[in-house]
Every structure is written in structure tokens, then in C-alpha cells.
Amino acid sequence: MTGTRFFALLLAGLALPTVAAPLAGQEPAPIQAGVAPAPGPYAPGVDVVHYEVEVALEAGSDRFMAAVEIEVAVEGHQAVLPLDFTGLEITHLTVGGRGVPYLYEAGVVRVPLAGTAPGDTARVALAYGGTPDDGLILRENVHGAPAAFVDNWPNRTRFWLPTVDHPADKATVRYTVHAPAIWEVIANGHLVAEPAPTAPGALGAGGDRRTWIWEVGVPISTYNMVIGAAEMEIRTIGLAACGRAPASRRDDGCVEVTTWIFPEDVENAEPSFRRSAQMVDFFTDLIGDYPFEKLANVQSATRFGGMENASAIFYSEQGIASGRNIEGTVSHEIAHQWFGDAVTEASWHHLWLSEGFATYFGALFFEAADGVADFRERMEGSRMSVVGSADVERSVIDPEETDLFALLNDNNYPKGGWVLHMLRGLLGDDVFFAGIRTYYERYLHQAVLTEDFQAVMEEVSRQDLDWFFTQWLYRPGYPVFEVEERWLPGEGGAGQAEVVVRQVQSDAWPRFRVPLQLCWRTAPERTCRSAVSGSGEDVLRFELDARPQGAVALDPDGWVLKDVRP
Numbered sequence: 001m002t003g004t005r006f007f008a009l010l011l012a013g014l015a016l017p018t019v020a021a022p023l024a025g026q027e028p029a030p031i032q033a034g035v036a037p038a039p040g041p042y043a044p045g046v047d048v049v050h051y052e053v054e055v056a057l058e059a060g061s062d063r064f065m066a067a068v069e070i071e072v073a074v075e076g077h078q079a080v081l082p083l084d085f086t087g088l089e090i091t092h093l094t095v096g097g098r099g100v101p102y103l104y105e106a107g108v109v110r111v112p113l114a115g116t117a118p119g120d121t122a123r124v125a126l127a128y129g130g131t132p133d134d135g136l137i138l139r140e141n142v143h144g145a146p147a148a149f150v151d152n153w154p155n156r157t158r159f160w161l162p163t164v165d166h167p168a169d170k171a172t173v174r175y176t177v178h179a180p181a182i183w184e185v186i187a188n189g190h191l192v193a194e195p196a197p198t199a200p201g202a203l204g205a206g207g208d209r210r211t212w213i214w215e216v217g218v219p220i221s222t223y224n225m226v227i228g229a230a231e232m233e234i235r236t237i238g239l240a241a242c243g244r245a246p247a248s249r250r251d252d253g254c255v256e257v258t259t260w261i262f263p264e265d266v267e268n269a270e271p272s273f274r275r276s277a278q279m280v281d282f283f284t285d286l287i288g289d290y291p292f293e294k295l296a297n298v299q300s301a302t303r304f305g306g307m308e309n310a311s312a313i314f315y316s317e318q319g320i321a322s323g324r325n326i327e328g329t330v331s332h333e334i335a336h337q338w339f340g341d342a343v344t345e346a347s348w349h350h351l352w353l354s355e356g357f358a359t360y361f362g363a364l365f366f367e368a369a370d371g372v373a374d375f376r377e378r379m380e381g382s383r384m385s386v387v388g389s390a391d392v393e394r395s396v397i398d399p400e401e402t403d404l405f406a407l408l409n410d411n412n413y414p415k416g417g418w419v420l421h422m423l424r425g426l427l428g429d430d431v432f433f434a435g436i437r438t439y440y441e442r443y444l445h446q447a448v449l450t451e452d453f454q455a456v457m458e459e460v461s462r463q464d465l466d467w468f469f470t471q472w473l474y475r476p477g478y479p480v481f482e483v484e485e486r487w488l489p490g491e492g493g494a495g496q497a498e499v500v501v502r503q504v505q506s507d508a509w510p511r512f513r514v515p516l517q518l519c520w521r522t523a524p525e526r527t528c529r530s531a532v533s534g535s536g537e538d539v540l541r542f543e544l545d546a547r548p549q550g551a552v553a554l555d556p557d558g559w560v561l562k563d564v565r566p
């Protein structure tokens with residue numbers, strides 16, 4: 001769906017009168033995707049615990065049928081479950097098995113949980129179907145074969161599955177999918193049993209079908225809840241995280257790492273995924289236990305290069321079909337299993353906790369596997385994206401932005417990655433990674449804000465890091481340095497290097513407090529000194545044994561996000 005058509009639909013929606021109690025069968029106009037919700041509690045008084053989802057798919061049809069039973073923990077009095085849902089016809093809705101009046105308008109189904117009290121569990125069941133406007137993409141794949149893939153980010157789950165569509169409300173899910181027998185069906189979690197012929201009379205049109213049951217035993221965010229179905233070839237890459245995957249249902253305690261690829265592209269895909277099990281092991285060692293039951297790498301219809309759906313990563317079908325090596329994307333999406341999927345930002349405006357982390361940890365795999373030069377090249381690529389980007393005129397955490405797609409920017413990805421790199425440089429590897437492991441372990445399967453991460457890093461490092469988080473995440477820009485240097489000769493060849501470090505960035509940006517290394521070429525090895533640039537102009541003097549060869553190098557090992565003017 002193009003942006004232009006979205007706009008027309010939005011206008012049409014605004015023109016519709018408000019309906020107090022829609023009749024069964026009524027389908028309100030679709031809403032616009034990717035709009036940030038108003039600040040404040042999202043669905044007060046309710047917490048969804050589990051979604052029991054049944055979906056019937058047909059090859060070559062743009063329609064589907066579905067049913068969902070939602071288990072809700074009631075936390076407030078006179079609770080109402082506000083289910084995000086749009087563009088599909090509801091044919092049945094009950095609470096505890098009884099029909100209730102409900103309101104379905106402006107992208108929300110409001111279901112009163114009458115007669116419940118805090119501490120109760122309510123069960124809300126819906127049946128629905130139709131042609132989804134978004135979210136569940138029912139169309140031919142890149143090779144012209146029929147396919148069905150879910151693509152939810154940021155809050156497009158509502159186009160195919162009624163949910164409290166917010167990353168902070170995590171729930172377990174069980175999917176029962178009836179699909180044409182020639183299709184393979186993937187979803188989050190573990191396969192409950194091998195796919196079996198669909199029972200006569202099951203939901204949906206008949207025909208030669210198989211039923212697949214996937215179940216996620218740990219809570220995940222709605223944007224991660226996916227199914228995918230097409231003719232695919234399944235290959236096992238290997239086993240990983242053995243003994244370090246508490247969610248695994250395998251007897252050996254490992255997770256299976258697989259690829260699900262359209263038959264035409266199996267050979268093309270191989271180089272991109274051959275190290276994917278190794279990546280899982282790397283992140284498990286570095287961060288903590290693998291959080292989910294398995295890891296499937298799936299070629300799919302997604303508008304993104306890759307989408308990190310918990311334990312079922314969806315990659316752009318074109319990217320793989322083109323034969324391009326997308327190993328950098330693979331590492332990024334696998335890193336997301338820990339950051340984004342298992343520890344999730346509680347607000348989209350803290351997206352750097354997902355994207356900045358995946359950008360940085362994705363690059364760390366290559367530092368370990370391919371060496372520091374490869375890693376520095378990736379960080380330099382990130383730096384180049386930030387320097388000169390219009391995005392950095394705003395801060396990384398930017399609650400004013402209401403278009404959630406606009407958050408997929410140079411702040412949340414490369415600058416967010418650099419924030420972690422600078423924190424590592426500031427604290428050193430031991431403290432930094434100890435903090436990362438504590439943060440992961442403490443907030444596993446929960447949703448967090450930046451202040452939670454900051455508090456853990458302060459606790460583990462025993463340092464006040466408020467200045468660091470404030471200047472890099474809540475203020476725009478980065479430092480732009482100008483350096484002047486002169487040699488003040490002393491006795492016997494020794495002397496002082498006087499270095500004037502100026503921060504000359506835009507006045508709209510802060511002056512940054514930047515711990516820096518300054519190094520000179522000297523024999524037999526370089527001479528380095530530490531200093532802090534903290535104001536508009538710092539005059540630094542260093543006693544040196546001999547006059548260095550050549551000019552001083554500011555931060556030669558690349559620990560600071562910056563630009564240097566010649």
C-alpha cells in the first residue's frame with residue numbers, strides 16, 4: 001500500500017460518523033500505520049498473557065480467516081480490553097463464552113470485561129476475516145509463487161491480529177495454521193508436532209491442507225508475532241547455545257539454527273547464513289543465554305532488509321534472490337534476539353535500545369570472527385552515516401516524533417551503536433560487558449527504558465554516567481574538533497607539546513565532555529596521553545621526552561563519534 005493511498009483512506013476514515021455499537025459484520029475504514037500512540041499508559045487495567053491464534057490461509061487468495069482467544073490478566077476495576085484491530089470484519093466476539101456489546105472504531109475494538117475484578121483472568125474470543133490492508137502480506141513472492149508472510153513493525157500487527165499492539169505488553173502465543181499442503185509454515189517458538197493433514201471442517205476453505213502448530217513458551221512483543229507460509233526448502237545450519245538455551249524444548253538443550261528459503265534461491269542464500277549458528281554461540285557467550293526455542297532464518301516478504309521476529313527472522317526476499325551476501329544483516333538480526341526481542345524497548349522512542357544495540361553487537365561478531373580491522377571499517381561506515389546526516393539535528397531519544405517509521409534513522413542505528421562503543425571505550429571491556437550481561441539477565445523477557453540501562457551501567461561501573469547519557473542521547477549532534485599544536489622545547493631534546501582542542505560544532509549542539517587519547521609518532525613506538533575535551537577550547541600541555549615526528553592524532557583508535565576539521 002503506498003503512502004498516497006494511506007492518506008486517502010485516512011481522510012475517508014475521518015469523514016465517517018462515529019458508531020456507538022457496530023453490528024457484527026461491520027468493518028470500519030482502515031487506519032494509518034505507524035502512528036505513535038499518545039503518551040501515558042497504553043492499556044491501563046489489563047495485561048494480555050496469552051494469544052491462542054488460529055489462521056486459515058489459501059494459496060492465491062488475498063483473503064484469510066482467523067480466530068483468536070485472548071487471555072487477559074485483569075488489573076483494574078471496570079476493565080476494558082482495548083484491542084488494536086483494523087480493516088477486517090469481526091463475525092464473533094465473546095467474553096467468557098458470552099456475547100457482549102463492544103465498540104469497533106478508529107482501529108480499536110473496546111471490549112468491556114464486565115463482572116471482572118483485579119486478579120481475575122478474562123477470556124476474550126474473536127472470529128474474523130477478510131482482506132488485510134497490511135500486516136499479513138498475501139501476494140506472490142519474488143518468483144511469482146503464492147505466499148503469505150506477516151510484517152508487523154512497528155504496530156501493524158493490528159492489521160491481521162487483534163492485540164494490545166504495544167511492545168511493552170508481552171504475551172505467549174500459540175498458532176494453529178491451516179495452509180495448503182505444499183506450503184511450509186514457520187512461526188515464532190517451537191513446533192508442537194509435525195504438520196498433519198487438516199481435520200475436515202477446520203476453519204477456512206477445504207482442499208489439500210496441512211495444519212501446523214507453533215508455540216512460543218516465553219512472552220514476546222506483538223510486533224514480533226509472525227507466521228510465514230510458502231513453498232520453502234528447510235535446511236539445518238547447525239546446533240547452537242547448547243546447554244545455554246533454557247527455552248529450548250530439545251533433549252540436548254541446544255537450539256536448531258535453520259534456513260527457510262524459496263527453492264530457487266537456496267544456493268544464493270548459503271554464504272549469507274553459513275555462520276549463523278556461530279553467531280548464536282558468539283552472542284550467547286558474550287551476552288547471556290539464548291532466549292528462545294530455535295532460530296529460523298526465513299526468506300520473506302518484508303518491507304525491511306531484515307525483520308528480527310523472535311526466533312523466526314524474516315529477510316527481504318529480493319535481497320536473497322539477488323544473490324547479495326547479507327551476512328551483516330544476518331548478524332544484526334541475530335543480535336536482536338537478545339536486544340529488541342528478549343529485552344525490549346518499552347516505548348518506540350527508545351528504539352536505540354533495540355537498533356543501536358543490534359547495530360553494535362552485530363558488528364562485534366565480525367570483530368571477533370574477522371578481526372579488529374574489519375570491525376573498525378564497520379564502525380567507520382557507521383560514523384560516516386552519522387556525520388552529515390540531517391537526523392542528528394534531533395536527539396536520539398526524540399519523543400516529539402509521531403511517525404514511527406521516521407525513527408528508523410541515523411540516530412537509532414549508527415549513532416545508537418556508537419553510544420555503546422563510546423561507553424565501552426569509557427568503561428573498558430571488562431566493566432562494559434559485565435554491565436551488558438547484568439542488564440540482559442535482569443530484564444530478560446521484559447520491556448525497559450533507557451534509564452533502566454543507564455542505572456545498570458552506573459551500578460556495575462560505580463560511576464555517575466548521567467553526563468554521558470544526557471549528552472549523547474537527549475541532545476543532538478556530535479563534537480566537531482579543530483586541533484592546533486605547537487612544540488615548546490625544553491632541555492636535552494625534551495619539551496612540551498601544546499595542543500589546543502576546540503569544539504566547533506553547531507551552536508545548536510552541546511559542547512561534549514569527551515575523554516580522548518592523543519598520540520604521536522615516536523620511536524620505537526607511539527606515545528599517547530589521555531585528556532578530556534570539555535569546553536569550547538581546551539589548551540592541553542604534555543611533557544614529552546623528545547619532539548614527536550608529525551602531527552598529533554586525536555583518538556587514533558576510533559573510540560569517539562566525532563568529526564575533525566583539517
Ligand SMILES: [Zn+2]
Nearest residue numbers: 332336355358
Ligand atoms: Zn534492526
